[in-house]
Amino acid sequence: MSEDKLNRRTDTLAFAERSSGGIWDAVILGAGAAGLMAGIVAARRGKRVLILDHARTAGEKIRISGGGRCNFTNLNASVKNYLSGNPRFCISALKAYTPVDFLKLVDSHGIGWHEKTVGQLFCDESARDIVTMLLAELDEAGGRLQMGTEIKGIEHRDGLFHVATGRGSEKARALVVATGGKSIPKMGATGLGYDIARQFGLEVLPTRAGLVPLTFSDSQKSFAAGLAGLSVDAEVRFGKVMFREGLLFTHRGLSGPSILQISSYWQEGNPVTINLAPGTNCLESLMAARKSNPKQDVATSLSEILPKRLAKAIIEREGIKGHIAEQGDKLLRKLDEAVHRWQVIPVGTEGYRTAEVTLGGVDTKALSSKTMQANDVPGLYFIGEVVDVTGQLGGYNFQWAWASGAAAGRAL
Template identity: 60%
Template sequence: MARQVDVLIIGAGAAGMMAGIFAARRGRRVLILDHARAPGEKIRISGGGRCNFTNIHAGPKNYLSSNPHFAKSALARFTPQDFLAMVEGHGIGWHEKTLGQLFCNDSARDIIRMLTAELADAGAELHLQCEIDDLEKTAAGFRLRCSAGEIIAASVIVASGGKSIPKMGATGLAYRIAGQFGLGLIETRPGLVPLTLDPQLLAELSALSGVAVDAEASHGRTRFREALLFTHRGLSGPAILQISSFWREGEDIQLAIEPDRDFAALLKAAKRENGRQAAQTALSQHLPKRLAQYITEREGLVRPLADMPDKALEALGQKLHCWPVTPAGSEGYRTAEVTLGGVDTSHLDSKTMQAKTVPGLFFIGECVDVTGWLGGYNFQWAWASGHAAGQAA
């Protein structure tokens, strides 16, 4: 015999659990299904195991979407301060790292325990290791067939995430359900992901693998100032992950190494103080030695500073602040933190996250075409969109 619930949620991640909490608080009979062995697996691994659970600066400007206005309503009605109040209510210690990023003092598992405790207190049920077979619309709502049996629900909230980090169990289930019910999709691609280089450039930069430096990565008018990391595959670090969401294959990105530092002036001063030293030696006072060696050898400036005209030193400084790189691609969904694109927001109500043409069907979190910057913004979208759907389903 089929089981009946008011709200069926597919996905026990950040968005799904948040939706379950708020739906159950309204007295709705809530069942959350997930194929994983434990809830909140992406929460568990996030932020180096400490979960960058929100960003105090989160606002619509920090999100990419084909409709940049779509996220405004949900973000305004459940703010970073609202989630922080929940965190503090559970006695979870937290700290601000940089740029408004809030982390747990101890473990990301504290956030998972908080969410599951809230679900239990509200009376929601969580069923794990459950495989979804089929979802169909009925006159009264929806019928889902899964490994746990048949479930009848008045409302269904799809919170199964995107395609990023498939080893954590990510699938395209949400997109298949959206397509089944006639909802449009915006092209999906990896976001917040390391970028790869072609073999020739990779070989040229091989000596820099493991080197990290403060840098600004830019693409068009978009720029991010954070750490840059050279890897054995290409480029990574927060600055690269941020710009990767704006970059497209075949396009350049611009790197500015230590953008606040006037390298030309430093090199000229070093030339006056000790003209016998090499440019590499002078640069290595301000940059990692391997990077200083690479850039001076690449520019053919391996003579003593006294033998170099000031124009050559100015050109070297300019190269460090305007270094164009054409990535070959990205590392893909395997290491991407998020999925760009997804369920077309023009098919959803921005206040409730409900499909406009399918009453009772909601899409939230990463599967929707709303993608945040690196730094807690995507978790805030999960909390906010989950809250919106939980209040309406």
């Protein structure tokens, strides 16, 4: 059955069940990765589950992820790949539902996949395959999905959660909040999940954009803008954290996997250190060129290590002119520093508009690490990105969605 037909079928069935005046075992807010997984697992256990979402179609972030091919998990997912106020909170859920568990589900639906980088798994064809798989699993398990439904308010009385929507009211014994974070608001991201947490007395830690490009001040921006579109392999450091992946110059600053990774750790006002030619020795190369090709232009010598555009830009920025033979050791060391230890102080990030994830969120101290249930509010669960657990780039956030969703689904 096609994805569109599955959406329409579950939506119709949800209306039918609602009209019967029944009480759901669980209402799940959010039809993204975590919400769909929670619904599938709970419905398989015979629970009457309704998933609500204000978007027109389910799994929109899944659909655009991984360049349209969805980096749906990482085989190496472990606690070291996640940021949280309580770094060990994610361990229980990740152990209970592993990348291999999700891969078995993918294989059972005949979805082709490949390993692009160590541990990173992508669909061979389209991210839509993952969405279609999840909707099919939900439908087969008997879970219900209702899209295009705005949440107006939530109350908890008489042992039930009362969810007021733009299409009526729902009652449930449990409420699962899988509304995601604030990243990519053009796709409908809101702070609803944080509002619900505060309503029920849970602390919400400050949020900010993560896995996001860094932006520069005007002086630095002109340097980056002149190189816009150029990509190099780079080591990017902040404090004790380092990533070696691609770096991309943009009109506003820097992007690329290494920059997105470090952005989740970077603290405003502090420098980021970048090695533009890891695995090489710029100083030795330049000194050797000074002996072997003394009449060679400095930029030409440097382009043996870096792309010509980048070499020329660095030479101009450092104000160095003439042949390599004319450059003393001090100037060559200056160039070596510019290549291997380039320090920049970003003025900020591109924000939630382009961020892949939201850092911070519902404080894990208020939740059970095994079930995702609020410690002081029985029947209330928080899963996925809305929780203060954020993965690195490379499929880790999807694995957290599957694992935390499965944890809540088993507990409902």
